[in-house]
Amino acid sequence: MDSFCPTMCEGIQHISGSMFVGLCEIIGTSQQVAIRRETDDISEMLERRLTPKCSSVDFKMTSGSRREGFRLKGSDFDLMQWSNNIRVIMDTSQSEYYNTAITTLILSDSSESPPGFTLLLLLTPTTKRFVTPACVQMNDKLYISSFKYRQLNCSALPYSTAHGPCGTISTGFIDVDIACCFVCDFWPLSASSWINRCHSWPAPEVVDDIIRNGCHFVAIGHPLGPHEHEEWRMSFSQAEYKLVYSMNHSQFLTYGLLKLFLNEVINPKLDDTNKLLCSYHMKTTIFWAIQQNTLPQWCPQNILAGFWVCFKLLLKWVFEGYCPNFFIPQNNLFLTKVHGSAQNRLFLQLHELYKKGLACLLQSSSIRSYIIDALYNPRLSICTDESIMRREVDYDVELFDQSSKVGATTGDLFCLSKVMHIIEQLINSPLTHYQVVPLQNFTVSNLQCIAFVLHTMCIYTGFNKQMYIADRISCQMLKLAAKLGCVSDMLYIAMYYYKTFRYREALSVIEMTKVKLAQPYLMYDGHVDRERYTEAVGGQTWSSKMRQAVAQDIRLDNNICYISELIPEQQSGLQNRMHKLHIPVFVLLHFLEFLCYRHIDTTLSQAALDELQVLVHHDQGLYVPEYYRDISWEILGICQQITGDLHAALNSYKKSLARDSCQRIQTATWDKIQYIADVLGYNIQINTTSNDGNREVLFVPRSELLAVPEGF
Structure with a gap:
């Protein structure tokens, strides 16, 4: 292995061990990647x-x-x-x-x-x-x-x-x-x-x-x-x-190191038009390096050796102006960009890095500290045993986060029944260790969809006996889903009770859910007190952990009506090909509480609204994730509009509209803004030159007639 700087040559395996640990921190252990x-x-x-x-x-x-x-x-x-x-x-x-x-x-x-x-x-x-x-x-x-x-x-x-x-x-x-x-x-x-x-x-x-x-x-x-x-x-x-x-995990981490090297050393000073290399070139490099047996053994102690082999191969390709596609070598991936003066500049840039040897990796902000630690502590024991790099709770966070993304998306009862049959087949098939939890999540989501669809279908028939039977089946399905699912799945029972006008029953479920959500060991959106979580549920099965200590965002299928007050938001999502509406669990909890108490006790209804307002206004991302702040402000506005506080509602809708929306609810928000503006006697003006670069909604007296720009 040539072109190493002398200092790094002395303890190359020691530094590689440190790099392996560092890359596992950044990229993940083999167990995390498997999940x-x-x-x-x-x-x-x-x-x-x-x-x-x-x-x-x-x-x-x-x-x-x-x-x-x-997950870079x-x-x-x-x-x-x-x-x-x-x-x-x-x-x-x-x-x-x-x-x-x-x-x-x-x-x-x-x-x-x-x-x-x-x-x-x-x-x-x-x-x-x-x-x-x-x-x-x-x-x-x-x-x-x-x-x-x-x-x-x-x-x-x-x-x-x-x-x-x-x-x-x-x-x-x-x-x-x-x-x-x-x-x-x-x-x-x-x-x-x-x-x-x-x-x-x-x-x-x-x-x-x-x-x-x-x-x-x-x-x-x-x-x-x-x-x-x-x-x-x-x-x-x-x-x-x-x-x-x-790939084995050392090869995968080497591939990850190449991606980091590209993003943090080669490309950061270049604008998009001058970035000649991309992640696909790094992938092609590692594929060829592994297949050509350029390194006898890919292991934690050889991480840097593997990186250097790939870097030299990449440098050779840039010099020749030919990067062979791994499957069709005649396809030169450099043909359209890496040629002429651009090729020469890229080669000179890479050659300067090559002359520095492995010291060039010190320019990477992510991995610099791991190399420096190994250099300054040559006698430091580096343990590459993955089993002690992560705790049980770390893998639980990874698994529950990934599993929450698997869910049914259909409002058709026949398709939902077909899904249940497929789930039954999969349960009896050989599943891997980590596939049980996502399948369980999928089953829970499907049961919840069936319960609400069945209720809606029977409303249309109008037969009391059928409605009674369907109601009983729906309740049983939602209770079964709550037993299989996590803490937040209890709220689907509360939503169903609210939908069927059983407000006290809904509030009873909400109170039980509140108690569980208040536990100090709760895991939500990756946030968890690791010590308390381990003390409370450490060593238990994943199913048991889900029921006791895990909460997830509430996912509403936009084809199904759960809460009538959210129909405009769901329709807005559907118009923009968004199948689900995601709501932070604590936001929905206070929303349901407010809706139910409206029919029982106005004082307690106002208290629930006050709690929701404090949550949305002051949360720092712990209970209201940044990417769901649009729907959170929207729900607060809905509650304020229901109570007749139109100015507060207007302000909340404005804040919802100003947020980047990954759920595409802007159409509903804009309709609500227009309605309240008409009631209050305002005309609407759009300011496109606000300091933060976002479109700002302004309200002016009707005497100052301003047109609303197209697109709203």
Whole structure:
């Protein structure tokens, strides 16, 4: 290993041990990464079973770094989306595997395209939106234009902007990249050389699984190809996350180190137009380094050796101007950006870092301290045993956080019944250690949906006996869900009692929930008193911990009515293709308490409103997460409007509108603002030049007539 600085050569394994510990702190231990992956896997497994191949429903798959197991700050959330009744084939003979009456077939024609790209020829007619409008005629045949298809899909995504092959939706807290693509069940012939290279890595069963699941085609062409606007790029995202899964943890941490090095050392001083390297280049580097056996052993003591091997390989590629795609080496990933003067500047930048040896890592803000500690304490014992790096409570935080994201999304009773059948099948199938909790969460969510849908259906029939039976079944389901779920799931019973005018019963459940939520060992939104939590529930089963010590945000399916006062917010979400409304548990608790006491005791109703007001106004992110402050201000405004305090309600709605909304409730908020402004005799003015850059809602006397800008 060349180009190490002398100081670091002396204790390279000692520093690597320190780096392993540091990277586990930043990226996660192997157990934490396994929790993230396995919860994502069962979520996808559930969606696959609920979405048959012949159906016209769009299927979504998490991809990118999150799917691989990373949770680095600033990472985008990547989704791939495709129609399940459309399939790409590589050869016309493969059409025999499909029923063309229900499946649209597309033929991949790469005869005139650069390696890794192809034209897509529409073989059978389709009623799927965007496909036919995106077609262009070439040589008397209909080809699907990637440019047109991408434009049509981006225009249909609310608040989105085009970003490569994706439509990017910015929530204000995280960017979601949605790549609308097509799926192919066959492995492309142009990537067949990859199969022959897999002698030592990955294992044969991984190779077989990857080949069996084919590839995807994303809507972007090669900028130097003959048909840039018509071509599609082959995507191996599914294969890539399976390759990352097959890495050992030292290899995965080395990959993470490369990502940190890129983001904190190579790219921070560059603007977006001058960033020639991306995370995908780092991934390609580690793939080639592992497969070519450039390091005899990937272990904690060799973390820095692995990094250096990858860095030298990357430097070689930049010098040559050729970065071979891992699956199709003929596809040069540097072809369009890393060439000419830009290539020369990048090489000089990387070579300066190379000359510093491993000292170049000291420029990374995340990992500098771990290297310095090891340098200044050469006799310090570095323990790389993961079992003592994290406590039981740390893994519980990770597991319950990841599991809370798995939930049913449908307002159709038939589909919900089908979900229960699928859950029953999965319970009897071999699940991994970490998949039981998300499946349990999914079951709870489904039971809650069934209870509310069943009640709504029976209201429409109007038969008393049916309503009585349905009510009893709904109550039983919600009580079962509360026994299986966490502390906050009791509030669904309270919501149901409120919906069915049983206010005292609802308040009784709210009081019980209050007591449980007040426990000092409660875990909520990653916040927990670790010592008290361990004393109270340490060593117990996850099911027991959920019932006693875990609270989660309340998730309302926007297709189902839970609380009539929130219907406008749910409708606003649906208009913007948001399926769920998330509410902080403590906000909903006080909201329900206020609503119920309105019918019993106005003094106690005002007390509940006062508690809600203090919570929303003064919480510092402990009980009201920043990304849900929009709905929290909205609910406070609803309560104030109900009591007749219109000026306070108007102020709350303004604050809700000023927040970045990841739930898209702005339409409802704006309607409420307009209504109150009319009642109070105000005209509305939008100030787009406020100091914080947000649009500010101002109210002026009616005499000063001002038009409301378009878009509201």
